[in-house]
Amino acid sequence: xxxxxxxxxxxxxxxxxxxxxxxxxxxxxxxxxxxxxxxxxxxxxxxxxxxxxxxxxxxxxxxxxxxxxxxxxxxxxxxxxxxxxxxxxxxxxxxxxxxxxxxxxxxxxxxxxxxxxxxxxxxxxxxxxxxxxxxxxxxxxxxxxxxxxxxxxxxxxxxxxxxxxxxxxxxxxxxxxxxxxxxxxxxxxxxxxxxxxxxxxxxxxxxxxxxxxxxxxxxxxxxxxxxxxxxxxxxxxxxxxxxxxxxxxxxxxxxxxxxxxxxxxxxxxxxxxxxxxxxxxxxxxxxxxxxxxxxxxxxxxxxxxxxxxxxxxxxxxxxxxxxxxxxxxxxxxxxxxxxxxxxxxxxxxxxxxxxxxxxxxxxxxxxxxxxxxxxxxxxxxxxxxxxxxxxxxxxxxxxxxxx
Ligand SMILES: Cc1ncc(COP(=O)(O)O)c(C=O)c1O
Numbered sequence: 268x269x270x271x272x273x274x275x276x277x278x279x280x281x282x283x284x285x286x287x288x289x290x291x292x293x294x295x296x297x298x299x300x301x302x303x304x305x306x307x308x309x310x311x312x313x314x315x316x317x318x319x320x321x322x323x324x325x326x327x328x329x330x331x332x333x334x335x336x337x338x339x340x341x342x343x344x345x346x347x348x349x350x351x352x353x354x355x356x357x358x359x360x361x362x363x364x365x366x367x368x369x370x371x372x373x374x375x376x377x378x379x380x381x382x383x384x385x386x387x388x389x390x391x392x393x394x395x396x397x398x399x400x401x402x403x404x405x406x407x408x409x410x411x412x413x414x415x416x417x418x419x420x421x422x423x424x425x426x427x428x429x430x431x432x433x434x435x436x437x438x439x440x441x442x443x444x445x446x447x448x449x450x451x452x453x454x455x456x457x458x459x460x461x462x463x464x465x466x467x468x469x470x471x472x473x474x475x476x477x478x479x480x481x482x483x484x485x486x487x488x489x490x491x492x493x494x495x496x497x498x499x500x501x502x503x504x505x506x507x508x509x510x511x512x513x514x515x516x517x518x519x520x521x522x523x524x525x526x527x528x529x530x531x532x533x534x535x536x537x538x539x540x541x542x543x544x545x546x547x548x549x550x551x552x553x554x555x556x557x558x559x560x561x562x563x564x565x566x567x568x569x570x571x572x573x574x575x576x577x578x579x580x581x582x583x584x585x586x587x588x589x590x591x592x593x594x595x596x597x598x599x600x601x602x603x604x605x606x607x608x609x610x611x612x613x614x615x616x617x618x619x620x621x622x623x624x625x626x627x628x629x630x631x632x633x634x635x636x637x638x639x640x641x642x643x644x645x646x647x648x649x650x651x652x653x654x655x656x657x658x659x660x661x662x663x664x665x666x667x668x669x670x
Contacts, residue, residue: 281347281463282531288346289339289524292326302521303335323502332509336520341493343527344483347462348475350495354505355520359458359478361513362492362504363387363425364394366476368511369503370423370452373399378416379425380407382435382635384456384478385623387425392631404634408567410441417449426472427456429571432583432619432643433636434459434558436567439574443471452500458482458610463534464577474500481610482579484526485533489519533612536648537580543651544644544658545582553592553665555640556585580646581609583619588670590639593618595668597642599661602653609645614654617643 276288293300308327310316319328326333337355345353356362367390371377379391381404391402402425403416413424424446428437439455446453454474455467461482467475477483479491492515494504508514515523538561545559557564560571561578571578586592596616597605603614607622620639623632646654 276346284346285343285530286528289342292335292338292342294335300336300339300521300524303330303517305334305517306330324505330517331512331514334517334520336517336524337515340515340520340524340527343524344462344477344479344493345495347527347530348457348495349462349466349468350475350497350501352498352501353493353495354501354508355479355515355523356492356494356508357513357515357519358490359384359476359480359492360386360390361508361511362476362478362494363454363456364390365504365507365511365513366454366474366494367391367395367400367423367425368398369500369507370454371395371400374420375400375422376418376420377402377423377425378413378421379404380427380430380437381405382407382430382433383425383427384431384458385619385627385635387427387456388631388635389626391425407437407442408435410438410445413442414445417445417451421449421451424451424453425456426453427458428465428467428574429459429560429579429581431459431581432641434560434565434581434583436560436571436574438570439467439470439472443473446473447471454494459579459581460575461530461534461579463531464538464579465575468496470574473497474504479523480608482534482537483530483610484523485530485611486522486526487608487611487613489522489526491515491519491523533648534577534579537646538577540646540648540651540654541578541580541582544646544654547655547658548582548584551662553587553596553662553670554584555587558583558585581643582646583641583643585638586640586642586665586670588640588665590620591668592665592670593640593642594621595665595670596661599664600657601660602649602657603644609643611645612648614647614649614657615645619643
């Protein structure tokens with residue numbers, strides 16, 4: 268379940284690590300690690316049983332506390348993020364909630380971004396408050412606001428950059444500096460960027476988390492999460508995961524490992540296609556604003572360039588015609604499909620105001636900047652010309668309707 272970087276892969280570059288970082292955890296001669304589809308492992312003596320039971324992260328005892336497929340996937344995540352250790356989770360929400368619960372309890376305070384994945388916002392403002400954890404949400408574009416929200420009881424700062432769905436950027440270095448000097452733990456959701464484009468640990472962030480359902484898995488065929496950081500911090504998170512059961516099954520861990528092999532190559536295309544679509548949308552009269560950190564027009568383009576090496580496949584656009592125009596666009600695309608989630612090989616579009624209507628209060632959505640005319644696009648690996656052609660015909664229908 269837990270994994271540290273192995274000596275045998277020291278010195279490899281990230282693209283190679285995606286393919287080989289888990290080698291030391293495959294004790295068979297199969298080039299592709301087999302699936303350890305077992306809930307439990309036998310021991311040949313009382314001593315060996317006890318040793319396995321009391322070794323943290325032992326992956327040959329009971330699959331809720333460890334399994335070789337979890338270890339292998341975690342090793343690749345750790346290597347890609349440049350972290351000492353990582354742990355995989357049953358979902359991105361399993362990763363984020365386990366991290367929050369590992370570092371905050373009753374009476375503790377959390378500072379979180381206002382523009383944040385809605386599931387994280389919902390947990391912090393709902394279940395977490397029932398457990399006595401209070402959160403202050405602030406506009407993360409200004410680190411001074413994060414600093415101002417800190418109290419003596421603040422234990423954790425929850426970040427996400429670029430953020431879902433508005434692609435806002437957080438100054439990771441500035442926030443980690445503010446937190447470090449006060450002994451506050453920082454966690455950054457790196458789902459949108461992926462470690463190919465951004466490694467928050469290099470900017471002093473303590474823990475990086477992922478919805479591995481998205482780019483890490485990359486094929487829209489599994490639900491998974493991951494957290495990377497120092498061994499000591501990851502152990503704390505892993506313990507919560509094991510106690511709450513937020514762990515990843517062996518088959519999903521195997522699928523995640525397979526997906527990550529091609530992450531660097533996929534991201535090259537996502538980066539190219541994301542930029543091509545963002546540039547195309549920028550020139551369209553039906554679109555009032557395009558949010559993509561790689562665009563020169565993005566208000567935080569400079570900061571994005573300092574902490575990201577590519578800008579990913581997530582683009583969001585605000586339609587001039589508001590709700591009606593956004594709905595017509597989403598209803599009119601033919602190649603792209605209307606579906607939640609992101610980061611897969613296929614282009615997906617969603618209408619966040621409709622998607623989150625039952626989870627977030629209208630005021631919360633407004634505070635987060637989710638306007639009715641916003642459409643979020645996960646640009647896939649198709650030929651960019653096909654995606655642009657599809658979006659163009661949908662925009663023509665929006666224009667024809669006078670929206
Ligand atoms: C940025 C981000 N973080 C976390 C999550 C939650 O991940 P999961 O759905 O795998 O639980 C999502 C899901 O969309 C996400 O987009």
